[in-house]
Amino acid sequence: MKILYKIAIAFIVAALPGTVLAGGWPVKKGNYLVSVTASYFRASQLWDKSGKLGSYDQGGYFESRSLSLYGEYGISRRLTGVVSLPYIINEFKQQDMPSVTSQGLGDMEFGVRYYLTNINFKYYFAIQGMAIAPLYSSTGLGFSSGGAEVRAIGSGSGKIGSKNYYINAEVGGRQYFQNAGPFQVRYTGAFGLNFDKHNQVAVGVSGNYSTSINKTLDQNLVLNKDFSYTQGSFSYAYIVNPKLSFFAGVNQFLLGRSTGKGTTFSLSVITKF
Amino acid sequence: MHKLKILFTAVLMLVATQAFCAVNSFLQQQHDEEQEGPEQEGEFTFEALPKKKEGLFQPGDKIEYELKIHNSYNVVQEGTVSYLITDLKDKELGSKSMPVKIGKHGNGKYSFTLPQQKDPGFYKVAFMINVTEYDDTLRRVFGFNAKQIKSTAQRPVDFDDFWSDARAELNAVKPNFKITEQPAMAQGGTNVYLVEAQSLGNLKVRGWLTMPKNLKPGKKLPVWLVLPGYGGIGVKPIFGNSELAILSFNVRGQGNSRDIVHPTKDGYLTTDIENKKKYIYRGAIMDCIRAVDFICSRPELDSTNIICSGGSMGGYLSIVTCSLDKRVKLCSANNPVFCDFRALQGNPDWPMSAIVTYSKNKYIPMNKLLDNLDYYDLKNFSGKLDCKALIGVSLLDNLAPPYNEYTMLNNIKSNPKVFVYPELAHEVPPSLFTYLSSWMMDEFGIF
Structure with a gap:
């Protein structure tokens, strides 16, 4: 008589969650996810309106340094509040002119992400709505215009052999509320692989297709409204524990039109509590 | 004298080693003779997989099983595969047999479509293989129109x-x-x-x-x-x-x-x-x-x-x-x-x-x-x-x-x-x- 019935308890417990995640995954109700990112970008080459690459004249360049605070808060099982606040220092130098520096708080973005559904608890899908509010008056920091964005997000994780992986894909439309817009289609995709409990590498691609009736091409990249670019990224993460991770990343512009070609280096810390 | 002793010891060891090898060789040969038969690599496998992954069929579905056979022997396997379908009280509802021939170390795939059933329920099916070097029976259960199964027993009113x-x-x-x-x-x-x-x-x-x-x-x-x-x-x-x-x-x-x-x-x-x-x-x-x-x-x-x-x-x-x-x-x-x-x-x-x-x-x-x-x-x-x-x-x-x-x-x-x-x-x-x-x-x- 085989009546005893064993539950694979150990298996269940081992399968319980988690690491620090963002993307399409919700945040537990009442919990926070916070990240701080420092980044440095420099472009000394320019793509013109037809996508032809050239150099800034006589040692000109565009440089941007920023410190960004990003936060998520679990409002309910399905709803996550999202906010980001950057502090930006932009520096632009043209020919033999002295460099011009603008600094201050940039565009604050805030909104909510709604967890739509999942596929076998492996792939999560969400939709996110954000408002954009400029916290500056200087044109050297952004479009000085309010805006709104709607974004669809899909994220997943699983195993390749014995290694954990994650994927993330996002696409969104953003409209700035001024005469010349612009309207932007922004997209990003990433694939990360955990080599062990602590080390993760990720590669990604992202881009922005921005359209406006204002077709002006300015060497001060912040002023351009009609442009596009695609960039590739590589990042390394050190996962201290499921609630704390450090990231180091590099983004390289690969293709573009009416914008600068440059490289971004960034360092981040992400924590969940 | 010392050298002679070493030589004698070496000869003894050589003789002993040769004797050991000879005995081993003899035993191996004897074992091989006892095991005489087809050379086998790996395991002979016989699988029966329902066309519907969960083994549940709906009215209008073909009740189909695929039989997969791997012949691990260095001998051609000839014989039959068959099925016998019964209800839960072992009343026979159908059977069929087909000849099979599987090459040396070869694979075979065979498909059986079982007779349609009238009543919602679960049915037992046994798949048999009887070939040159292997006999086996796989017992399976499939469901037909399972969502319509209803108990005949009443719930007490109180x-x-x-x-x-x-x-x-x-x-x-x-x-x-x-x-x-x-x-x-x-x-x-x-x-x-x-x-x-x-x-x-x-x-x-x-x-x-x-x-x-x-x-x-x-x-x-x-x-x-x-x-x-x-x-x-x-x-x-x-x-x-x-x-x-x-x-x-x-x-x-x-x-x-x-x-x-x-x-x-x-x-x-x-x-x-x-x-x-x-x-x-x-x-x-x-x-x-x-x-x-x-x-x-x-x-x-x-x-x-x-x-x-x-x-x-x-x-x-x-x-x-x-x-x-x-x-x-x-x-x-x-x-x-x-x-x-x-x-x-x-x-x-x-x-x-x-x-x-x-x-x-x-x-x-x-x-x-x-x-x-x-x-x-x-x-x-x-x-x-x-x-x-x-x-x-x-x-x-x-x-x-x-x-x-x-x-x-x-x-x-x-x-x-x-x-x-x-x-x-x-x-x-x-x-x-x-x-x-x-x-x-x-x-x-x-x-």
Whole structure:
């Protein structure tokens, strides 16, 4: 008589969650996810309106340094509040002119992400709505215009052999509320692989297709409204524990039109509590 | 003289070595002769896979199986593959045979379309292979129009009153909950507590609660209530993660709740079965409700996020608890037993075998026992199962046969997620536990 019935308890417990995640995954109700990112970008080459690459004249360049605070808060099982606040220092130098520096708080973005559904608890899908509010008056920091964005997000994780992986894909439309817009289609995709409990590498691609009736091409990249670019990224993460991770990343512009070609280096810390 | 001694020793060793090799060679040769036959590499395999992954066919579906054969011998295999289909009472419903020829170390694939069935139900099918060097039989079960399976047994008209009375009786017993930390049992960041409560008949029942240490003030943890399977061993502390409390609760006669009520393993099922108001499961079911009472009494436990789970008898108790107690949010039950007792008559396996033996030994008519068991039949509870549920069923399960499981499942008005395993008996695969974990995590919002 085989009546005893064993539950694979150990298996269940081992399968319980988690690491620090963002993307399409919700945040537990009442919990926070916070990240701080420092980044440095420099472009000394320019793509013109037809996508032809050239150099800034006589040692000109565009440089941007920023410190960004990003936060998520679990409002309910399905709803996550999202906010980001950057502090930006932009520096632009043209020919033999002295460099011009603008600094201050940039565009604050805030909104909510709604967890739509999942596929076998492996792939999560969400939709996110954000408002954009400029916290500056200087044109050297952004479009000085309010805006709104709607974004669809899909994220997943699983195993390749014995290694954990994650994927993330996002696409969104953003409209700035001024005469010349612009309207932007922004997209990003990433694939990360955990080599062990602590080390993760990720590669990604992202881009922005921005359209406006204002077709002006300015060497001060912040002023351009009609442009596009695609960039590739590589990042390394050190996962201290499921609630704390450090990231180091590099983004390289690969293709573009009416914008600068440059490289971004960034360092981040992400924590969940 | 010394050199001569060395030489002599060397010759002796050489002779000994040669002799050893010769003996070995002889033995090997003899062994080879004894084993004379076709050279074999790996295992001969014979598989039968239903065209529908879960082995469940709908009207209009071709009831088709694919047979896969791997010949591991260095000999051509000739013979037949065949099937024999019967109903659950072994009445023959059809058979067919076809010749096969599989090359040396070759593979073969054959397809059988079984005759269409008229009646909703589960059917047994045996696939046989009889070839030159290999004979084997695979036994499978498939379902036809399973969602239309209905029990012929009626639910007692006073079923709800019977259980309302039991709840009222339980409510009249002061629970006197007691929780005692067990420092010696703590593991890592998790504390263990002994939970004690007075239940139906003022009987003390116990369980184990595990919770993360250093819980923030005001934080409420979702609770996973785990109920025991049959056998008396019960459930022990389970160590989860920092976002979950786990209550492993032993109903009377199980685990650490065996001090007063302690029937034998075989006798548990029939303890006071002849009296529906004293039957051991009346108390055991109320013990489960008391466990939910305990959860709801604790400020650190989230009474809005409770999952109740178990396998076999634990699956039975889980569905019963969730049907009777709407405070439970999620239900998980694998291979739940005690569905449609009356349809189990004639079944030689437990639990019916134990009930029939008891009936004979005690001279109590079977009908009398079955009348009482109607109040404990899982199919009679499942109509009230409203919460989200995850249920695992295995088609080769002789203790919780699929026909009986479907009489219970088809009474559920909500839409449970049912996983069906055509090649398993009284068990479910690890993948279901992974799914359960992810499902629970998602429903509780533990991201």
